[in-house]
Amino acid sequence: MEIREKPIGIFDSGIGGLTVAKEIMNLMPHENIVYFGDTARVPYGSKSKELITRFAREAASFLMKQDVKMIVIACNTVSATCLEELREMLPVPVVGVIEPGARAAVKATKNGMIGVIGTERTVKSGAYEKAIRMLSGTVKIFSKACPLFVPLVEEGWLDNNVAYFAAKVYLEPLKEEGIDTLVLGCTHYPLLKPMLKRIMGDGVVLVDSARETAAEVAQILSERSLKRTGTGPSCYRFFVSDNPEKFIEVGERFLQRSIDLISVVNPELR
């Protein structure tokens, strides 16, 4: 098969990366996609660097066996933990979600005060700080881990009392600092946008890495002449390591389209 006809591989610890998949589908409707969600070992956010790196290597090897032309790490935790290791290991372009998010944040801020929210691991890694610092020496960055947000989204509690008070606890300190830009540094968080918007107010721009990452994918495909030229209908295949029923149920809400081709795989064994 000609390389440009091959699918884009997308990897996430579970279901959250579908927000990135959705933006890629919208922006590049002719591309084929293979998505792998490591639902047997989700969540990654509270795990160690060593373990996340091992999981990510296994997932990347699995996607390479699916003959992908590019790999998108649609998971902030993995992007923050071992993007460079994956780039060194893989023979195809690798795109993470941190750099696109950082670029968008620096572009958006007017007062130079940027907030970053994410999982424990993402925040601890300091990856957004580093990526933002590379682009601007003058902005101030305020980070906050929000460990309850992923379970809230998975429960489908996007705007009830529980979600609201949790968001208040996490976001009030950032609001008090006077940030004008907030990076949603986890692929689950875009589903909480309306509520986060209400808490932060109109003066604060919410940066959603999913959209920025899709734009970066389009640019790389174009620069490297990797855009699919076939005009037949695109094909979306999904692989998970456990519980396909729940992936379909929650995933269709994320994707706003139906999930038809799904299989269960064990990435450890490949």
Added chain:
Amino acid sequence: MEIREKPIGIFDSGIGGLTVAKEIMNLMPHENIVYFGDTARVPYGSKSKELITRFAREAASFLMKQDVKMIVIACNTVSATCLEELREMLPVPVVGVIEPGARAAVKATKNGMIGVIGTERTVKSGAYEKAIRMLSGTVKIFSKACPLFVPLVEEGWLDNNVAYFAAKVYLEPLKEEGIDTLVLGCTHYPLLKPMLKRIMGDGVVLVDSARETAAEVAQILSERSLKRTGTGPSCYRFFVSDNPEKFIEVGERFLQRSIDLISVVNPELR
């Protein structure tokens, strides 16, 4: 080594089983303990039956290599999913947390209306219903999955607004049914007891499986002449599959004592 001098093995998907370990330490201060928490793959509660059974077999094999005289499955999800498989597989007595909890609930109820809360998997399994039915044909059982409770406990939010409103959403329907007994069917939940008590009111008994399970362990050791006779200081060893720092930090809060001997292991490789 004489068999009665060997340690008790305790297994949990992560940190929650320490509530059971603590009760065993209090009730049987001379026993040695080996605890394994599968922190690399926690949480189990939303995973499939097949995957949980595989993880549990790996953990049990690991504990057998530590030369234990008995295995306590200090995890409701595992007890609800594959206790029988483990009993068939293992050459030592195996105690789960469901049967002791069910017995205590049947003993406690006066109006025959029992509520059960737990993870998605535990509730879906119907294990408490089955265990309670074995003891009483007349009680009515009302179950409710509370997926937010584990992350709340891990975040240390035991009695703030967020925990309170989450508990309200989950428990109001049970309260309206008129239950007089509520089984805390997850080893994390005892830490939420004061708040759950406030919501349910004085008329409702909260059944904490940890205490009941420790009593059952004591009884089995005694019946089978497996009680340790040595009077030297008891030794507590902890194994986790990831992130020992977090285990120590949160675990000492659960255990109300310090965690000194801890190692990281990969149960897949054993």
